[in-house]
Structures are given as structure tokens and as C-alpha cells.
Amino acid sequence: MSRRRFLKQAAIVLGASISTSVTAAVLKGASNKVTSNMSKLSSQQLSALTLLSERIIPKTDTPGAIDAGVPDFINIIVSQWYNDEERLAFFSGLKAMDSFCIKQCNCPLVQASPVQLDSVLTEFEMQAVKHEKALHETTTHEKTSPEQTSKPIFTTLRELVVVGFFTSKVGATQALVHNHMAGKFVGDYPLSKVGKAWAPFY
Amino acid sequence: MLNNTNYDAIVVGSGISGGWAAKELTEKGLNVLILERGRPVEHVKDYVTEHKGIWDFKYRNMPDRELYDKEYFVQKNNHAFSELTRHFFNNDLKNPYDYNEDKPFYWLRGDVLGGRSLTWGRQVYRFSELDFKANKQDNHGVDWPIRYDDIKDWYSYVEKFIGVSGQAENLPQLPDSEFLPPMQFTKIEQDMKNSIAEHFDDRMMTIGRCAILTKPHNGRAPCHYCGPCHRGCMTGSYFSSQSSTLPAAKKTGKLTIRSHSVVEKLDYDPLTKKVTGVQVIDANSKEKILFTSKLVFLCASTVGSTQILLHSKSENFPNGLANSSGVLGHYLMDHTIGMSAMGVIPGSEEDYHYGNRPNGTYIPRFKNLNKQQTSFLRGYGYQGWGGRMDWRGTHAAKSGFGKDFKEDLQQPGPWGVGLIGFGECLPRFENYMKLSTSKVDSYGIPQVEFNFEWSKNELDMREDMAKEGEAILKACGAIDIELSTHIHPGGGAIHEMGTARMGNDPKTSVLNNFNQCHDVANVYVTDGSCMTSASCVNPSLTYMALTARAVDHAVKQLATNFS
Numbered sequence: 002m003s004r005r006r007f008l009k010q011a012a013i014v015l016g017a018s019i020s021t022s023v024t025a026a027v028l029k030g031a032s033n034k035v036t037s038n039m040s041k042l043s044s045q046q047l048s049a050l051t052l053l054s055e056r057i058i059p060k061t062d063t064p065g066a067i068d069a070g071v072p073d074f075i076n077i078i079v080s081q082w083y084n085d086e087e088r089l090a091f092f093s094g095l096k097a098m099d100s101f102c103i104k105q106c107n108c109p110l111v112q113a114s115p116v117q118l119d120s121v122l123t124e125f126e127m128q129a130v131k132h133e134k135a136l137h138e139t140t141t142h143e144k145t146s147p148e149q150t151s152k153p154i155f156t157t158l159r160e161l162v163v164v165g166f167f168t169s170k171v172g173a174t175q176a177l178v179h180n181h182m183a184g185k186f187v188g189d190y191p192l193s194k195v196g197k198a199w200a201p202f203y
Numbered sequence: 204m205l206n207n208t209n210y211d212a213i214v215v216g217s218g219i220s221g222g223w224a225a226k227e228l229t230e231k232g233l234n235v236l237i238l239e240r241g242r243p244v245e246h247v248k249d250y251v252t253e254h255k256g257i258w259d260f261k262y263r264n265m266p267d268r269e270l271y272d273k274e275y276f277v278q279k280n281n282h283a284f285s286e287l288t289r290h291f292f293n294n295d296l297k298n299p300y301d302y303n304e305d306k307p308f309y310w311l312r313g314d315v316l317g318g319r320s321l322t323w324g325r326q327v328y329r330f331s332e333l334d335f336k337a338n339k340q341d342n343h344g345v346d347w348p349i350r351y352d353d354i355k356d357w358y359s360y361v362e363k364f365i366g367v368s369g370q371a372e373n374l375p376q377l378p379d380s381e382f383l384p385p386m387q388f389t390k391i392e393q394d395m396k397n398s399i400a401e402h403f404d405d406r407m408m409t410i411g412r413c414a415i416l417t418k419p420h421n422g423r424a425p426c427h428y429c430g431p432c433h434r435g436c437m438t439g440s441y442f443s444s445q446s447s448t449l450p451a452a453k454k455t456g457k458l459t460i461r462s463h464s465v466v467e468k469l470d471y472d473p474l475t476k477k478v479t480g481v482q483v484i485d486a487n488s489k490e491k492i493l494f495t496s497k498l499v500f501l502c503a504s505t506v507g508s509t510q511i512l513l514h515s516k517s518e519n520f521p522n523g524l525a526n527s528s529g530v531l532g533h534y535l536m537d538h539t540i541g542m543s544a545m546g547v548i549p550g551s552e553e554d555y556h557y558g559n560r561p562n563g564t565y566i567p568r569f570k571n572l573n574k575q576q577t578s579f580l581r582g583y584g585y586q587g588w589g590g591r592m593d594w595r596g597t598h599a600a601k602s603g604f605g606k607d608f609k610e611d612l613q614q615p616g617p618w619g620v621g622l623i624g625f626g627e628c629l630p631r632f633e634n635y636m637k638l639s640t641s642k643v644d645s646y647g648i649p650q651v652e653f654n655f656e657w658s659k660n661e662l663d664m665r666e667d668m669a670k671e672g673e674a675i676l677k678a679c680g681a682i683d684i685e686l687s688t689h690i691h692p693g694g695g696a697i698h699e700m701g702t703a704r705m706g707n708d709p710k711t712s713v714l715n716n717f718n719q720c721h722d723v724a725n726v727y728v729t730d731g732s733c734m735t736s737a738s739c740v741n742p743s744l745t746y747m748a749l750t751a752r753a754v755d756h757a758v759k760q761l762a763t764n765f766s
Contacts, residue, residue: 049573057605057609058608063242074263078262147337180559183429186558189390190555192554192555195557198613200593203430
């Protein structure tokens with residue numbers, strides 16, 4: 002069930018204030034200081050991310066994360082869009098996942114089987130849920146969201162994959178229904194005629 | 204300093220007001236020069252991001268944080284500003300004002316031909332008699348020199364030209380416009396409308412009234428529902444200077460547009476008590492040029508026009524042109540925005556919508572209409588929406604990963620609903636803009652600085668907006684309601700106005716009942732700076748109507764040489 006509040010969408014009217022996350026940035030960007038320290042992912046890191054992202058959004062009857070170029074997207078975001086602090090947090094999170102994999106499965110992420118990768122992701126999701134719970138108990142009702150940097154790696158990684166996937170051409174036009182030249186607006190239209198969600202507009 | 208062709212009229216600015224001034228003046232037979240400080244934007248050709256997929260952008264739609272922090276630190280606060288529209292906006296580094304981060308006032312500005320008409324929210328509502336009487340009634344600001352009857356035909360006139368989609372509701376506080384067919388409600392919005400009617404006898408919900416065509420109109424095609432109007436529209440289906448007023452003005456053969464032309468000041472002749480010319484700095488060559496004309500329309504935006512007047516000092520006007528009253532720059536207003544109520548309405552899972560509607564819903568003002576009901580004066584309205592959420596709003600709340608997680612996100616989320624309050628702001632002398640005494644821009648023109656704070660009245664209204672928003676959503680069956688009483692800094696609603704206000708008395712106002720400067724008969728100001736009070740409705744339609752009305756007056760005056 003809902004572990005986290007929905008981010009409400011002011012899709013049509015005006016940008017409501019929402020949390021400073023990658024999703025929020027896609028909706029309407031907030032920003033902070035970035036140091037332009039280009040720091041591309043190593044091929045090892047990129048391989049691990051490629052495997053993990055495909056486990057998060059796999060190929061089904063529609064293309065998956067790899068088809069949608071998600072690893073390259075994550076590479077651009079982490080190396081160019083993230084600031085030093087965010088990048089450091091991401092790398093150390095990825096390293097923690099790799100260490101856990103070695104401990105648990107006797108191999109690094111890049112050699113792990115799909116089942117092993119899933120077990121790593123499951124473990125880190127549990128940690129994220131714990132973190133979320135602890136956070137929930139300590140914060141007041143003041144609506145501040147945790148900074149990207151204090152987010153658990155599972156949360157950060159999954160969000161990057163989701164955003165990278167659904168904002169890609171493949172994700173928006175094949176996993177969703179892209180209807181950007183609709184020609185008309187019908188306010189009450191059966192979902193059964195569409196079958197899936199429309200790709201949003203920006 | 205070159206002397207240039209003599210024009211009948213010069214219009215400064217090409218946005219919503221400037222485009223209208225140019226159209227009306229040229230159609231009345233005058234030779235008109237538009238001076239635009241920004242670069243040219245050609246209809247269709249220069250809408251470089253229109254219909255592009257978000258995947259075509261390096262960071263998709265995420266902000267280029269480093270660039271924004273350095274060069275767009277103010278503009279990034281505009282809801283329509285992103286990599287998809289950045290080319291329409293001012294560069295804050297290149298064209299600075301004296302921005303105070305600790306006490307911010309957002310001056311959100313375009314820097315192109317067409318100005319903010321390209322990126323505006325397109326919501327159009329008439330002011331009502333209640334609005335024009337407000338200052339007199341509660342004794343804030345000065346009395347408007349006009350009433351609803353003075354402007355209603357001009358509203359009709361501009362609406363018939365621009366095309367306004369909406370639903371007639373016969374409300375005294377929100378007069379109907381000349382409507383093209385309304386856009387449809389979504390299923391949940393229709394349910395909300397019904398629930399509100401059922402639970403409340405003092406309020407109602409209508410579809411947003413917007414300057415977007417729902418059928419062919421004056422040679423322009425109707426909306427094709429692609430969604431993001433702010434990228435520009437090849438079919439000219441929403442009102443912008445490019446789609447509507449500039450083509451009409453060009454058709455007369457009497458329009459000259461000069462872009463990259465930064466107006467420095469107006470020249471005043473104390474003998475004739477008129478302005479004789481407009482001093483321009485060419486943005487590229489930095490060359491100074493003087494343009495002469497018999498008539499000047501200032502439509503450079505609220506802050507822009509007031510800045511020009513303040514800078515046009517002379518022996519006769521040591522505090523700025525047409526400022527014998529001393530109120531120029533003062534009584535700055537904006538709408539309060541940021542207060543919201545959002546929630547989820549369960550059910551209706553088989554219902555969806557088709558197409559991308561660039562418009563929302565509207566709950567007109569319902570407080571203090573016939574009697575004072577609250578501790579605060581005046582009131583507010585809500586813009587809202589009710590639509591199915593998508594992955595952007597739902598993914599964070601879902602657990603897991605893999606096939607089920609993905610397929611879940613490929614389905615629409617629950618029905619999200621929201622109401623965003625727009626509150627009226629009182630006109631106060633203490634809220635003002637002025638010219639910096641120490642900082643100049645790259646043209647040597649003094650920078651603008653702002654002194655603006657929300658007063659107790661605006662702050663007191665917030666709680667009510669949230670509380671009533673919650674009551675409305677609850678009546679509609681919403682759950683998981685979140686309220687916000689956050690308030691944006693001044694300028695955040697992009698409805699800044701009031702710095703050269705209209706009034707009956709030259710001692711307390713800059714402009715008369717026809718937007719003509721009390722002190723200088725051949726200068727008219729018809730953008731937001733003319734506003735005597737703010738109402739709580741989006742003001743652009745009123746600027747258009749006042750502009751058309753002012754041109755009608757000015758051309759008659761010109762015939763008698765302003766005698």
C-alpha cells in the first residue's frame with residue numbers, strides 16, 4: 002500500500018510546490034548548486050546499473066529499461082546533473098549494493114544472475130522502507146521532503162530508472178500511449194478504449 | 204544620436220498590451236512603430252520546441268541547474284519556464300535587476316517579440332462591478348475612475364477578436380464573456396461540479412475561461428489538444444501577439460517592428476507639455492537612436508513601463524515623467540498564489556479522458572460578495588483540475604520493482620484533484636519599485652529594485668483558502684487531502700500591476716480614466732501598471748480591453764492635437 006504520499010500533479014494549471022526530487026524536477030525544476038565535475042561512471046558501474054535497471058523495469062510485451070536507453074540516461078544524470086554530494090551518495094549506495102551482493106551471492110553485481118540481483122534489490126528496498134518509517138516518525142507535519150542525498154539508494158535508483166524509462170521515446174510511445182496530436186478533448190472516455198495510461202505532456 | 208522617421212505613434216513593447224495597441228492604432232490609419240527590447244520571434248518558425256518529444260532534451264525536462272543558478276535564477280521560478288521554453292525568457296545575468304535574495308520579488312519577464320503572450324496561462328476573466336468599486340468601498344488605494352459599464356463593450360470587442368472558450372454562468376462577481384464553446388469537464392470534474400452544487404449554496408465550479416479556440420475563429424484553427432501551449436502554437440490556436448494582434452496590424456501595411464530596441468527614456472518638451480520622442484539603445488550595437496512621434500503607448504509590462512517613466516527625468520519631472528503625484532512606482536500588487544488543497548477521489552477507475560486539455564476548472568470568488576463575512580477584506584478564486592494521475596505522481600508511493608511494478612505504472616493512477624487559490628492583494632503605498640541609485644544594467648540604465656511585502660490582509664486570507672479548499676474537496680469525496688498555506692513571493696503569480704495607477708485625481712494617480720497620463724497628454728500606459736486594484740482574477744483580458752479603449756480615445760485626441 003501507499004508508503005509515501007502521492008506527489009500531486011498540477012499538470013494543467015500551475016506548478017504546485019512539490020519535493021525536490023528527480024520527478025519533481027521533471028515536473029518543474031528546483032535547483033541547487035552544481036559543480037561541473039564531470040565524473041562519468043566506470044564501465045563496471047555502468048554494467049551493474051544496466052543489469053539493475055532492467056530488473057526494475059524489465060522487457061515485457063513492451064520494451065524495458067535497456068531498450069529505452071535508461072543506463073545512458075542515468076550516466077548523464079549522475080555524471081553531469083548531480084552535484085558532488087549527490088554523486089558521492091549515489092556511488093557509495095551502488096558500492097554498498099555491490100558489497101552486499103558479494104557477501105550474499107559470492108559475486109559482484111556484474112556477475113549476478115537475475116534472481117541474485119532481485120535479492121539484492123529486495124534487501125535494499127527493505128532498508129529504504131525502514132529509513133522511510135524512521136523518517137516518518139521523526140518529522141513533524143511540516144512538509145519538507147528529504148534531500149536527494151539522504152535518500153536510500155534503492156529509492157534514488159528506482160526513481161532514476163522510472164524517470165529515464167518513461168521520459169524516453171521508447172517508454173513514452175510504446176510502454177504508454179503517446180497521443181500528442183489528439184485533435185480533440187473528450188472529458189469522459191473509457192479506459193478500455195485506451196488500455197494504458199497516456200504519456201503526459203510537458 | 205540619429206534622428207529617425209517620424210511615426211504617428213510609437214508602441215513600446217509587443218506583448219499582450221503592445222500587440223493590441225499596435226493593432227488598434229494601425230487599423231485606425233496611423234503609422235506605428237513597435238519598439239521591442241527582445242529578439243524577434245517569428246510565428247511558427249521560431250517555436251523551436253513545439254511538438255518535440257521530451258526525450259529530445261539532454262536532461263529530459265529537468266532544469267539545467269548550473270545554468271539556471273547562474274543565468275536564470277529568477278526566471279526559473281516561472282511555472283512555464285523550462286528547457287522547452289527558456290528561449291522565450293529573460294536572461295537574469297544579461298538583463299539584471301537589483302534582486303534581493305533575502306527579500307525576493309520575482310520579476311518574471313519575457314525577452315522576445317510577443318513577450319509573455321507566448322508563455323502566459325491564457326486564463327481570461329472579466330473584472331466585475333464589485334472589483335471596480337472595491338477601493339472606494341473599503342477605502343484602500345484610490346477609487347477606480349471607471350466602472351464595469353465603461354469597459355464591458357470593450358471586453359466584448361477584444362473577446363470577439365481573440366476567441367474565448369468558456370461557459371456562461373450569469374454571475375454578478377464574474378461577468379460572462381463572448382464565448383466560444385466551453386472545453387469539456389473530465390468525468391470527475393463534472394462530479395465535483397455536481398457535488399459542490401449539492402453541498403454549497405454560495406459557490407460553484409465552471410470550466411476555465413481561456414483564450415484558446417474550440418472552433419475555427421477569425422482565420423485561426425481550433426486547438427489540436429497537444430497540451431503545452433507555452434512552447435508556441437503553429438495553428439495559432441491560443442492568443443498570442445504572434446497569432447493574433449501582430450498579423451492584424453501587419454495587414455494594414457502601417458506597422459514597423461524594431462526588435463533589439465531597448466527604450467532608455469522619453470523626451471519631454473516643457474513648452475508643448477508633450478513627449479516628442481523615444482530614446483532607444485540598440486541592444487546589439489549599443490548605438491543610441493531617437494525616434495519621434497505624436498503619440499506614445501507604453502506597453503512594456505508593469506515594471507518595464509514604470510522603469511522607463513521613472514528614468515525619464517527632466518527639470519519639470521525630477522522624480523520621473525508624469526509623476527507630479529509622486530505615486531509612480533508605488534501601489535505595486537500581485538496576486539497571492541501557492542495556497543492549495545489537493546487530494547485523491549477514489550473510484551471511477553474505468554473512466555479516463557482523451558486528449559491534452561490546456562485548461563483547468565475555476566471556482567469564482569464567493570467570499571465577501573454582498574456583505575463583509577471574514578476578518579480579511581475582498582476575496583479569492585480557485586483554479587483547479589481533476590484528472591487521472593500518471594507515473595510521475597504515483598511511482599514513489601508504489602512498492603516493489605520488476606514486471607508488476609512496471610505494468611502498474613503503465614496504467615493511469617487514481618483521480619487527482621486540486622484547487623489553487625488566487626487571492627486579491629490590497630494596493631499599498633509601502634509596496635513599490637524604484638530605480639537603484641548604485642546599480643546600472645549593461646545599457647547604463649539604472650536597475651529596478653523592489654520593496655514588497657504581503658500585508659496582513661493577504662496573509663490572513665491564506666487560512667481561509669486552505670480551509671474552504673478542504674471543505675470543497677471533502678464535499679466531493681476526496682481523501683488523502685493535503686493543504687498548503689505556502690505563499691509565493693511577490694511577482695510569483697506573474698500578475699504584477701499597479702505602479703502607474705489610474706485615478707480621478709492627478710494628485711494621487713498617474714493616469715486618467717482613459718489610461719492617459721494626467722501630466723503628459725500624448726503618453727498612454729495600458730499594461731498592468733495602470734491597475735488601480737487587482738481583483739482576484741487573471742488580469743490580462745482587462746489590459747486588452749483597456750488598451751483598445753485607450754487607443755480609441757487617443758486617436759480622437761490626436762485629431763484635435765490633444766487640446
